[in-house]
Amino acid sequence: MTVTETFFSVDVEDMQRAIAFYVNAFGAAVPFSSAGWTSLRIAGVRLGLALAAEPSAGAVGLHFAVRDLAAARSAVERAGGAVASSPYEVAPGVMVVGVTDTEGNTFTLTQSAGTAPEAQLYVFGGADGDRELDRLRQIEGALDPASRRILQQASPTKGWRCLEVGAGAGSIANWLANVVGPAGSVVALDVDPRFLSSDSPTNVEVVRQDVREWQGHGPFDLVHARYVLIHLPDYDRAIQRMVSSVRPGGWLALEEPDFLAARFAGGSAEFEGAFQRVSASIEAMFRNRSMDPALGARLPAAISKLGLTPVHVESEAHLAPGGSPMASIMRASAEQLRAKYVATGRADEADVEGYLRFALDPEAWGLYYATVRVLARR
Numbered sequence: 555m556t557v558t559e560t561f562f563s564v565d566v567e568d569m570q571r572a573i574a575f576y577v578n579a580f581g582a583a584v585p586f587s588s589a590g591w592t593s594l595r596i597a598g599v600r601l602g603l604a605l606a607a608e609p610s611a612g613a614v615g616l617h618f619a620v621r622d623l624a625a626a627r628s629a630v631e632r633a634g635g636a637v638a639s640s641p642y643e644v645a646p647g648v649m650v651v652g653v654t655d656t657e658g659n660t661f662t663l664t665q666s667a668g669t670a671p672e673a674q675l676y677v678f679g680g681a682d683g684d685r686e687l688d689r690l691r692q693i694e695g696a697l698d699p700a701s702r703r704i705l706q707q708a709s710p711t712k713g714w715r716c717l718e719v720g721a722g723a724g725s726i727a728n729w730l731a732n733v734v735g736p737a738g739s740v741v742a743l744d745v746d747p748r749f750l751s752s753d754s755p756t757n758v759e760v761v762r763q764d765v766r767e768w769q770g771h772g773p774f775d776l777v778h779a780r781y782v783l784i785h786l787p788d789y790d791r792a793i794q795r796m797v798s799s800v801r802p803g804g805w806l807a808l809e810e811p812d813f814l815a816a817r818f819a820g821g822s823a824e825f826e827g828a829f830q831r832v833s834a835s836i837e838a839m840f841r842n843r844s845m846d847p848a849l850g851a852r853l854p855a856a857i858s859k860l861g862l863t864p865v866h867v868e869s870e871a872h873l874a875p876g877g878s879p880m881a882s883i884m885r886a887s888a889e890q891l892r893a894k895y896v897a898t899g900r901a902d903e904a905d906v907e908g909y910l911r912f913a914l915d916p917e918a919w920g921l922y923y924a925t926v927r928v929l930a931r932r
């Protein structure tokens with residue numbers, strides 16, 4: 555039985571009231587929430603709230619997140635325990651089974667589609683493969699030139715070892731692999747490596763892992779991530795993992811969005827409200843998931859706090875007309891995430907339709923967001 559995490563689970567009758575209580579009383583962060591199951595983080599400790607049909611007055615149980623539910627059940631039985639309930643789904647892809655130990659104590663085993671529940675937070679996690687690959691390729695086409703320019707400032711050369719975090723469709727990992735040549739290597743890390751093609755250079759090693767759990771293979775001469783930390787409520791944990799992977803004197807390059815930079819910049823007045831409201835819904839979607847929509851702007855301070863020296867900082871405002879590569883990327887995101895935008899209550903379906911049309915109109919200019927790039931030396 556492979557246990558990935560252990561934490562307390564509490565049965566509740568009213569999920570929203572329980573969340574509000576923990577947030578107000580203990581300043582809890584809410585990294586994952588669904589109709590049936592919520593994960594809270596209080597001072598670094600995980601707590602699970604489970605919506606129970608008949609909660610046994612504040613019942614508290616030990617909860618184990620496991621990789622393989624069937625194997626875990628067998629292990630409990632072999633150890634003299636018993637299975638107390640049939641497996642059931644508490645949230646999409648999250649299966650739970652109740653078990654008891656030899657002393658009659660009850661606890662739950664949870665398996666969440668091979669990953670910890672928090673990993674499901676990635677907003678594009680459930681996206682259709684073809685559309686998501688197309689969106690990733692559009693991001694690469696629009697953003698790679700600036701990323702390569704920043705990375706070249708670190709003077710990567712033959713023989714270097716590089717770590718590309720959240721490698722996506724792999725263009726930067728592959729480019730770095732060519733720069734460092736056969737004497738060097740690149741680890742392409744991603745929780746969802748399905749788009750990392752098998753025809754990448756032979757010195758690219760694909761590793762499927764959550765960067766927050768990453769411990770291996772270092773030290774690296776260069777570690778890079780683009781548009782990854784924005785999806786993590788506990789991005790500081792990921793930055794720490796990356797910093798400790800960099801060799802002394804080596805380089806860390808981070809590029810993340812600042813969605814608070816968004817504003818309507820011109821075009822038909824009918825679009826203005828839709829653009830502003832959809833931009834507000836993007837901000838709300840991130841905040842509701844305990845993520846920071848302005849993360850990009852916080853990077854320099856976050857990196858300095860960890861003792862690294864930022865040697866280059868820039869913020870690129872993506873001020874672009876409809877039909878441009880940036881407008882197409884934001885259009886593709888809106889198409890995939892429209893239900894999540896509308897669920898925030900900050901924009902409705904008509905607003906999303908307006909935003910989609912805006913992003914096609916060459917006369918319509920939007921400042922969609924800004925990308926902050928930081929290159930730092932350890």
Ligand SMILES: C[S@@+](CC[C@H](N)C(=O)[O-])C[C@H]1O[C@@H](n2cnc3c(N)ncnc32)[C@H](O)[C@@H]1O
Nearest residue numbers: 676693720721722744745746764765780781782
């Ligand atoms: C918006 S895409 C960006 C891809 C690529 N960095 C780029 O800019 O072209 C975010 C990528 O980060 C990956 N990702 C999300 N959360 C992650 C995590 N906790 N650990 C590692 N990778 C993660 C996703 O699977 C996805 O491939």
